[in-house]
Amino acid sequence: MSVALDQRELPLLDREAPSLAARGAGEVTIALVGNPNAGKTSVFNRLTGLRAKTANFPGTTVEHRRATLAIDERWTTLIDLPGVYSLQPSTPDEQVACDALAGRLPGVAPPDLILLVVDSTNLERNLFLASQVVELHRPTVVALNFCDVAEKQGIEVDVAELSGWLGCPVVKVSARTGRGIDVLLATIDRTVHEQLRPRIHPELAACGACHGCPHSARFAWAERVRTASVRGEDRRHGRLTEAVDRVLTHRVAGLACFAAVMALTFLLIFWAATFPMELIDGLFGLAGEVVGRWLPAGDLNSLLTHGVIGGVGGMLVFLPQICLLFFMLALLEDSGYMARAAFVMDRLMHRVGLPGKAFVPLLSAHACAIPAIMSTRVIEDRRDRLATIMVIPLLTCSARIPVYAMVTALLFPAAPLKAAALFCGAYGLGIAAALAMAWLFKRTLLKGPVRPLVIELPNYRMPSLRNALLLTFDRAMAFVKTAGTTILAISLVLWALANYPNTPPHRLPADVQTRVTELTAAGDEAGARHLLEQASLERSFAGRLGRRIQPLFDPLGFDWKMSVGVLTSFAAREVIVSSTAVLYGLGSEGADQGVDSLLDSLRTARRPDGTPVFTTATGLSLLVFYVLAMQCLPTQAITRRETGAWKWPLVQLAYMTALAYLAAMATYQAASALT
Amino acid sequence: MRSGIEAEPRLLPLGVAAPLNLHAIGANLRIVRVEAPAADAARLNALGVCVGRRLSVVKPGDPMIVRVVGARVGLSARLAAAVWVESTAAVSQDEVAPIRAAV
Numbered sequence: 045m046s047v048a049l050d051q052r053e054l055p056l057l058d059r060e061a062p063s064l065a066a067r068g069a070g071e072v073t074i075a076l077v078g079n080p081n082a083g084k085t086s087v088f089n090r091l092t093g094l095r096a097k098t099a100n101f102p103g104t105t106v107e108h109r110r111a112t113l114a115i116d117e118r119w120t121t122l123i124d125l126p127g128v129y130s131l132q133p134s135t136p137d138e139q140v141a142c143d144a145l146a147g148r149l150p151g152v153a154p155p156d157l158i159l160l161v162v163d164s165t166n167l168e169r170n171l172f173l174a175s176q177v178v179e180l181h182r183p184t185v186v187a188l189n190f191c192d193v194a195e196k197q198g199i200e201v202d203v204a205e206l207s208g209w210l211g212c213p214v215v216k217v218s219a220r221t222g223r224g225i226d227v228l229l230a231t232i233d234r235t236v237h238e239q240l241r242p243r244i245h246p247e248l249a250a251c252g253a254c255h256g257c258p259h260s261a262r263f264a265w266a267e268r269v270r271t272a273s274v275r276g277e278d279r280r281h282g283r284l285t286e287a288v289d290r291v292l293t294h295r296v297a298g299l300a301c302f303a304a305v306m307a308l309t310f311l312l313i314f315w316a317a318t319f320p321m322e323l324i325d326g327l328f329g330l331a332g333e334v335v336g337r338w339l340p341a342g343d344l345n346s347l348l349t350h351g352v353i354g355g356v357g358g359m360l361v362f363l364p365q366i367c368l369l370f371f372m373l374a375l376l377e378d379s380g381y382m383a384r385a386a387f388v389m390d391r392l393m394h395r396v397g398l399p400g401k402a403f404v405p406l407l408s409a410h411a412c413a414i415p416a417i418m419s420t421r422v423i424e425d426r427r428d429r430l431a432t433i434m435v436i437p438l439l440t441c442s443a444r445i446p447v448y449a450m451v452t453a454l455l456f457p458a459a460p461l462k463a464a465a466l467f468c469g470a471y472g473l474g475i476a477a478a479l480a481m482a483w484l485f486k487r488t489l490l491k492g493p494v495r496p497l498v499i500e501l502p503n504y505r506m507p508s509l510r511n512a513l514l515l516t517f518d519r520a521m522a523f524v525k526t527a528g529t530t531i532l533a534i535s536l537v538l539w540a541l542a543n544y545p546n547t548p549p550h551r552l553p554a555d556v557q558t559r560v561t562e563l564t565a566a567g568d569e570a571g572a573r574h575l576l577e578q579a580s581l582e583r584s585f586a587g588r589l590g591r592r593i594q595p596l597f598d599p600l601g602f603d604w605k606m607s608v609g610v611l612t613s614f615a616a617r618e619v620i621v622s623s624t625a626v627l628y629g630l631g632s633e634g635a636d637q638g639v640d641s642l643l644d645s646l647r648t649a650r651r652p653d654g655t656p657v658f659t660t661a662t663g664l665s666l667l668v669f670y671v672l673a674m675q676c677l678p679t680q681a682i683t684r685r686e687t688g689a690w691k692w693p694l695v696q697l698a699y700m701t702a703l704a705y706l707a708a709m710a711t712y713q714a715a716s717a718l719t
Numbered sequence: 720m721r722s723g724i725e726a727e728p729r730l731l732p733l734g735v736a737a738p739l740n741l742h743a744i745g746a747n748l749r750i751v752r753v754e755a756p757a758a759d760a761a762r763l764n765a766l767g768v769c770v771g772r773r774l775s776v777v778k779p780g781d782p783m784i785v786r787v788v789g790a791r792v793g794l795s796a797r798l799a800a801a802v803w804v805e806s807t808a809a810v811s812q813d814e815v816a817p818i819r820a821a822v
Binding site: 129130132134166167168169172259260263264266267270285286289290293295383386387390391394400495496497498499500501502 | 758759762764765766767769770771772777778780781782784788789790791792794795797
């Protein structure tokens, strides 16, 4: 943080500063707080829509979403704090939430208003946090979320009564349907304007004064408030959840269901993603063709068609799959199933020496290792946390999907079932390797017992499509941004490496020139052009570099182009796809066809001796290598930050590279022997 | 392989305090003490597994599911062994009165 920023932010740290008047009207900060599963994010999304941005709290690695919007002509910043069960933090995320509420977080203005989101179907437990929040004595509004679900279950909440007990305004809302949001906004506006602070109920004030367990007194208070303000509670919904749970949390059936859910998710991703993928592939093919035809042949033409359109197109074609995966994971999370998955996995996790809480980070790692590593902060024990961080990059993140998709499409172009099975197998390999390595780490470098499981199992709910779509949009934008910057830059460098130095035909060796003349005489124009391009590429920088390192990758079945791909994807593994698009696209392009799609070029690629580059053995070996190899610089940086030492990212890089190399070699040799 | 903390669940005699992991499904229980290490105890307390709360076992085993403060909580048998409970039916009015008074 810069000095200038510190100075500007310093006055805001003064806890005595009158918040609104001093800063003048027009800038109001509202902090959203609530139990996990109380629908806090739904309320935030309902209020802010697409305006939200993901950011870190200054000086921390804790992520949150924030948005600025006008509430009754006042510019208002909404901050979505991490979910908490109480204001006694036990994890860094909870610590940040508590500090932000109390105005103790450096660089973050103390909130002018706290918007407490409460689940009306689980009032008593939520009231525990409410009792602590109102005691902060900041202007507070309570949003009683899921009011539609509560009514359907026959739960009737007396808002006036509840408001009296909490000493602050209470508004019934349903973030899902949008009901009550206008009333909520009006109440927020009035409470901020008049700086209405909660009046602490005398019975609540007594809780702090009484001796013995402070939690116990608060829960007793919460029970009293619930009894006084809720009528006609029925347990049918809870019983339904419990009936479903008898199957989903069963020792055997639960695991089988989990496996089925994941398999179904990936089958759906495969089936549904085919159509937009073909569309995107077609569009980029068309764009390449049009540009190739309108520009005069030469370096600029080649740069645009192969470098830019080929590189970025080869990457963006996988966007539909990535979006679908995030969408499905968001739906599963929102429905309440993820907690069950963690529950049934706890037993298995203990066998490899990890706590049940490591499961959620490990599952998130299937989207991206970076947020997953950051979310390991829910694990209290340092050894458990380190072991989890060390194995997270082995799990299949979304950046691997393009690689898997490329290989499966190459090996099984017309057999979606086989392709899905191979895809699942790659995921399985990643999971198995992660668990095995965790077991090894917990028995060697990070020896120690496991922290026991405590997790809330929320009622099952109809997941919100709106939330899932917003999350997917967020992730998709981040992915497109990467594709448009880092991957574009790497594509351009690769294009340059593959095109320079340019060898004119008369400088090629005599035998190549003779063969070209022979092919031309025989009328095989395409064959002659292919040979010329290949000979020229072999003499480029990329060709020379690839040839030098290729012997290293020979036991894995990689040709020199794939070896170049491995090198260029060191910083970001998904670059292998755009690299191969550029490298193979150059060698197999027919002048009358414009840009071939990546898959076609790969399928027709030949070694100098005429055998196909992509045999089953090579494909499997490439797949295994990319399942297990580190190949992600940002992840390494996050590991360094989260562990506080360079030792851990280095251990990570070393063991993963060795594992990937050896496993890919074994795969290639075994598959070659069998086929 | 069954560990020591995961003994066969059964109904205990009324009024006898015993670790939670030894209780059968559906039992009406009251928490009498939580002997977990401070960090685990804080987590348990925040979710409602706290002295004086009523609790019932939804699913015994390891991990087990309990219903407390109107919500379900999954917890490992190792932690459940640190939560001492007794049957509510056996709690006499004399024992309940001081708790009520404190509230």
